Amino acid sequence: MDTARNIGDVLLNVEDISLSFGGVTALNNVSFDVREHEIRAIIGPNGAGKSSMLNCINGFYHPQDGHITFKGERREQMQTHQAAEQGIARTFQNIALFKGMSTLDNIMTGRNLKMKKNFLWQSLYFGPALQEELEHRAVVEEVIDFLEIEAIRKTPVGRLPYGLQKRVELGRALAAEPDMLLLDEPMAGMNHEEKEDMCRYILDVNDEFGTTIVLIEHDMSVVMDISDRVVVLDYGKKIADGTPDEVRANQDVIDAYLGVSHD
């Protein structure tokens, strides 16, 4: 297992993606790759196209141009559930949990795709269906243990503070045992302590399970600390790509963040 941190081959390749909504160009000829076991950050000012990029990767948006190769397989017009089946899980910028359900049930929904018994079986809490339920529950309990959220196992998520909801959302994504995890602003709106915790979980996920992580984040100190490579987008275009140090020294990036006028 010590190979977990050894960065491997290209897992995801994004080539010349262009996406527009009517006259608005969200992404313009963007290419980059993500290697196995890597933590890859996508940064950029507001409206740079970061979330659109994630939405393309998990099949929610379909780019007009370019293609995406995942695990060596080139895909056309993929649906979100197919992305999930291939091992891509994600969290959202605005938390998308089932507010009335408990933490446990929310994380259990992350196992949905792995449930093989049909509806009839599942409505019986008996025999093979029970066995399946127990196996999934065991995985969910491991996730709960990992994220240290035992105390809120049975609390409806709507009653939890924001930072914990973010953690539950990460838990749901982890329950799917993904190969690649897409995190859309996992630390937005958190206080210092919560951010530190979240950083530790992201590093631990990457380290213990070898999960490849693509994240969007605004907190530069976090991004520079935890990511292996960073892509910078501005107005839908890629303006830089490299290690945190390279990106930090890049003049275009500095301009984009300090706000040089675009003519």
Added chain:
Amino acid sequence: MAGDAPNTRPLDTFPKLLAENARVRGDRPASREKDYGIWQSWTWSEVADEVRALACGLKTMGLARGDTVCICGDNRPHLYWAMTAVQAVGAIPVPVYQDSVAEEMHYIYDHAEASFAIVEDQEQVDKLLEIKDRLPLLKQIIYKDPRGLRHYSQPFLHRYAEVQEQGRTYDRDNPDFYEASVDEGSGGDICTMLYTSGTTGRPKGVILSFDNMVITAANASAREGLTDREETLAYLPMAWIGDNIFSMAQAYVSGYCVGCPESSDTVLEDLREIGPTYFFAPPRIYESLLTTVMIRIEDAAGIKQRMFHYFMDVARRFGMDILDGKQVAFGDRLLYSIGNVLVYGPLKNVLGLSKVKVGYTAGEAIGPDIFVFYRSLGLNLKQLYASTEASVFITIQPDGEVRPETSGTPAIDVEVKIADNGEVMFRSPGVFQAYHKNDAATAETKTADGWVHTGDAGYLDSENHLHIIDRSKDVGKLNDATMFAPKFIENKLKFFPHIKEAVTFGHERDYVAAFINIDIESVGNWAERRNLAYSGYTDLAGQRSVYDLIEDCIEKVNQDLAADEKLGGSQIKRFLILHKELDADDGELTRTRKVRRNTIAEKYGDLIDALYSDKTHCSVEAEVTFEDGRSDTIRADVEIRDIASGVSAQAAE
């Protein structure tokens, strides 16, 4: 069994008691822990195997008789086993408060001269690595939970399970080692060394022998009639004497089962699932349970509220008498039993207290209302007067004679006397051996013939019940020579659910003034009901209406004080609500949440000066320290308020 007659081998140490429990009740549960959402149990014989393996493993790593081993983490069966394993090889376990910051840890490891550390997880390992350079004697660190530690390659770090594996191999090759090593121990040996948090100065290492612990535990179990059928939940710090008695010594002597919660945040739920029969909690736990109940009742439907209040009134009138076995009219008994079915039973069940045979509280004074609330529900809650130097028990409230204002009568084999200066003193089999490397303090506390100075002022009443007033050294005088007992007043303040912590000043001053910490949960709920917006503790604490709320509480305390002939003059004239919560991480409280007066007086000198001037506002900056050692400052402008009318003694009547 005939060849193993108990009297040939006195059961005077924990390892020997463990072997005996494994022999007599090997299949009974000894430890439980909730892990991955399921309660895992270990029987006494399984525990004996685990301990044996670890003890042999420690031996192979070079742990020798007389060495000290620090143990640190949340309450976990594996850490309790580690205590016994260390004792089995003749070394001395020193449990350390798990939330101590690295500097506090350094003091204890250094002072105890620990050569080994057995800790729970990465958090504790990280703290140790930070100070390891300055601890030349610390040779090996063993951790239970490998999570996050995979890339730590230091040669002195070992996994608990691997140490046990080594131990099993060693045991196969040297099958006689373990028994011989256990037999070598005897009752006079050091059982453990506990560092008292100490409200003044550096912590002191209290040395306790096996005799201290085992005899005291046996006496206490005998007094309450505890058997091996008891269940208890170990959730208070392992470094605290109470946990060592309730979760180790008494469990070993009586053979009962100790459960460990899943995490420190799940205690209340775990409590409900375990349903302990023997339960200890400091007053603040009973208070917070009651606060939760009251908040939820206020949210309940009208009919439920009326039913609750009606039957709680019935309980208040007859419950205590019924529990004490006194004469109660048949009709009232009937009413109480209906209440039991409808209210008290379900309520105790929700709190996880329905099976409790004996519940203790100690450490701080408990509010009479709270105490009466639980007892009237039929819960046999009793107050203790306890100290680390006594291996817990000094006095216990006896069944049938429980009075809220006293701490009860002396425990079995304990003698209590009042010194000429009013200080409480005791002598018992539990009296500690000495303070580690501190002969001066030992001589100051313990007399040559075994009497111990408690430092508390108190008196014994005609029925031999002990009353405690305050710490002797804290009792002071106002400038007009009125007696001033700070803790006495602070406790009265803290009995209000809105007040979490209070610090009063008055010694050699003209009048009494107070710092107040509000209870964010209770006041927060109050604010919510009034649609009062607030952003956090500092904001809420500064609101005018919160000041009004607290002023009401203080006026009630003043009325109470006015009725007391000795303390009538020490009413509170001015107060302020602190802009931050007092915290052990900032050194303002001890780890057992007792107020450190000197630290507070130093840190908030400006505020104290302002209390004794005519200012109505004072701006402050306070440094807060986080558990990882980082610090930050909070700035605020604190309002100081006068209590409108000083209540005179006559007006109170």
